[in-house]
Amino acid sequence: MAESSIIETVGLKKQYKNVTALDGLGLTVPAGSIYGLLGRNGAGKTTAIKILMGMVRPTAGRASIFGLAASQSESSVAIRKRTGFVSDERDLYDFMTVAQLIAFTASFFPHWRADMAKRYVRSFDLPESRTVKALSRGARTKLALLLAFCRGAELLILDEATTGLDPVAAEEVLQALVGHVASEGATVFFSSHQIGEIEQIADRVAIIDRGRTALEGALDDLRESYRRIELVFDGDAPAVQFRSPGAARVERKGRMLTVLASTGGEQIIEEARSLGAVSAEAWPVTLKELFLEIVLGKG
Amino acid sequence: MLWYTAWRDTRWRFLIGLGILSGIALANTLAYPHWQGLLGGALVAGPGDQPAREINSIAQVSSSFRGYVWVQLVRVNLSYLWVVFAVLLGATGSFSQRSGAIFTLSLPVSRRRVCAVRAATELAELCVLGLAPMLLVPLAAPVVGYSYPLADALVYGIQILSGGAIFYCLSLWLATIFDDRWRPIMITLAVAVIGNLCTNLIAALAPFSPATVMEGESYFRTGVPAWAGICVWLVVSAAVLYAAVRSTEVRDF
Numbered sequence: 001m002a003e004s005s006i007i008e009t010v011g012l013k014k015q016y017k018n019v020t021a022l023d024g025l026g027l028t029v030p031a032g033s034i035y036g037l038l039g040r041n042g043a044g045k046t047t048a049i050k051i052l053m054g055m056v057r058p059t060a061g062r063a064s065i066f067g068l069a070a071s072q073s074e075s076s077v078a079i080r081k082r083t084g085f086v087s088d089e090r091d092l093y094d095f096m097t098v099a100q101l102i103a104f105t106a107s108f109f110p111h112w113r114a115d116m117a118k119r120y121v122r123s124f125d126l127p128e129s130r131t132v133k134a135l136s137r138g139a140r141t142k143l144a145l146l147l148a149f150c151r152g153a154e155l156l157i158l159d160e161a162t163t164g165l166d167p168v169a170a171e172e173v174l175q176a177l178v179g180h181v182a183s184e185g186a187t188v189f190f191s192s193h194q195i196g197e198i199e200q201i202a203d204r205v206a207i208i209d210r211g212r213t214a215l216e217g218a219l220d221d222l223r224e225s226y227r228r229i230e231l232v233f234d235g236d237a238p239a240v241q242f243r244s245p246g247a248a249r250v251e252r253k254g255r256m257l258t259v260l261a262s263t264g265g266e267q268i269i270e271e272a273r274s275l276g277a278v279s280a281e282a283w284p285v286t287l288k289e290l291f292l293e294i295v296l297g298k299g
Numbered sequence: 300m301l302w303y304t305a306w307r308d309t310r311w312r313f314l315i316g317l318g319i320l321s322g323i324a325l326a327n328t329l330a331y332p333h334w335q336g337l338l339g340g341a342l343v344a345g346p347g348d349q350p351a352r353e354i355n356s357i358a359q360v361s362s363s364f365r366g367y368v369w370v371q372l373v374r375v376n377l378s379y380l381w382v383v384f385a386v387l388l389g390a391t392g393s394f395s396q397r398s399g400a401i402f403t404l405s406l407p408v409s410r411r412r413v414c415a416v417r418a419a420t421e422l423a424e425l426c427v428l429g430l431a432p433m434l435l436v437p438l439a440a441p442v443v444g445y446s447y448p449l450a451d452a453l454v455y456g457i458q459i460l461s462g463g464a465i466f467y468c469l470s471l472w473l474a475t476i477f478d479d480r481w482r483p484i485m486i487t488l489a490v491a492v493i494g495n496l497c498t499n500l501i502a503a504l505a506p507f508s509p510a511t512v513m514e515g516e517s518y519f520r521t522g523v524p525a526w527a528g529i530c531v532w533l534v535v536s537a538a539v540l541y542a543a544v545r546s547t548e549v550r551d552f
Contacts, residue, residue, distance in 0.1 A: 081407040091401035
């Protein structure tokens with residue numbers, strides 16, 4: 001594992017009877033990054049996160065956090081000492097009050113930040129005497145975030161943290177996350193199917209599709225390097241396989257060829273002109289377009 | 300703090316069980332004078348066929364207060380109902396059936412430790428469910444003009460726990476395999492009922508039955524607890540409990 005990587009998965013596979021949840025997932029999460037895991041529902045995001053948290057055992061491959069194997073019981077406990085986790089189900093003890101659950105969680109973490117917990121109780125407006133069962137989904141999410149933040153974790157793993165929240169609550173959660181990372185310097189690994197969220201806070205992104213890593217990199221680099229090239233021909237566009245590097249996907253419709261280029265695209269344009277293209281234009285690609293191109297094969 | 304969550308999760312089943320079993324122990328104890336009258340008539344009036352011989356046998360044993368407590372409370376009411384509450388506690392003891400399971404798994408504790416704390420809490424509750432109703436008997440007996448040895452109450456309580464722990468462990472193990480609550484409960488109760496029927500029909504199986512240990516007949520007749528049965532069923536229970544812990548350790552959540 002690279003020294004600066006916090007999370008690394010190599011060839012990670014998970015098979016549930018007839019369903020392949022992960023099919024060779026490979027991820028590398030650098031220390032200090034805010035890393036967004038983007039994928040459709042059922043792409044394998046939650047399974048990947050559960051493997052990292054030691055809740056699901058991989059069928060094959062390797063997953064490690066802080067250089068420790070996630071699937072081994074003892075190292076998984078060591079990982080969880082240094083990791084804050086918010087599940088997509090916000091599964092907390094319904095019978096406890098907010099104050100009881102905070103005290104309960106604090107007892108497991110020697111570096112618990114009681115001052116920070118008090119601050120978040122106030123800023124999240126959490127009613128300490130109310131049972132968890134009686135909390136709204138938004139308040140439940142904020143409580144789960146508080147419990148993850150205040151344990152002094154070096155790594156925060158969040159699975160669909162804003163799913164089911166109204167836009168205001170979702171924004172509050174994202175702002176709290178960004179604010180916490182800015183002040184405490186933790187690494188964040190979060191999954192979402194909301195492209196806007198990823199674009200808003202992530203500096204690195206991986207798009208996973210059918211259990212595989214379809215794309216991974218720094219968000220700015222991806223935006224910079226990917227281009228949509230639209231080529232127009234006199235007659236019907238030729239069925240062509242580009243020899244130039246970086247032609248990730250080619251779509252042919254009438255007189256037009258649309259090429260998703262992963263590296264600049266100048267060579268592709270030159271090659272297209274040699275094939276008779278009368279017009280060639282390159283456009284920047286948004287993360288949404290990139291995601292749709294990769295996952296659905298259309299922009 | 301894991302103890303606290305285990306207690307909070309199980310307390311109502313435990314307290315309801317404690318109330319019901321204690322109530323039955325008290326009612327049985329206080330009803331002895333009335334029972335004496337009923338069985339005295341049965342002893343005199345019964346004809347010579349098999350059911351009547353059994354009634355006469357029960358009536359003869361019940362002619363002493365010690366015998367009545369054994370035949371009515373220990374052998375029937377307490378043993379059977381204790382098993383029901385043991386199964387109810389075990390069948391709801393697995394991770395997958397509790398709120399906060401994913402949260403627990405995200406804490407820096409091993410699954411083995413969580414299981415151990417949970418099982419220890421429930422076994423302690425079952426110990427109380429076995430002993431507390433029995434200890435009410437020597438306390439309440441003077442009310443109806445009798446006395447009851449404290450040692451008997453303790454031995455029967457321990458035998459119920461030793462023989463019946465297997466049903467708790469079995470339902471806990473099944474609960475780690477099935478995601479619903481009903482299959483562990485139904486399968487374990489079916490095993491208990493069918494096992495009891497088999498040992499009633501085939502006398503040679505009786506010494507190997509957990510019911511024999513729970514009923515404590517050898518202690519009643521000879522004053523010696525069924526040590527061999529106690530040891531055997533405690534070992535079997537520990538093995539099944541270990542299987543439940545291993546099953547929890549390797550399963551996906």
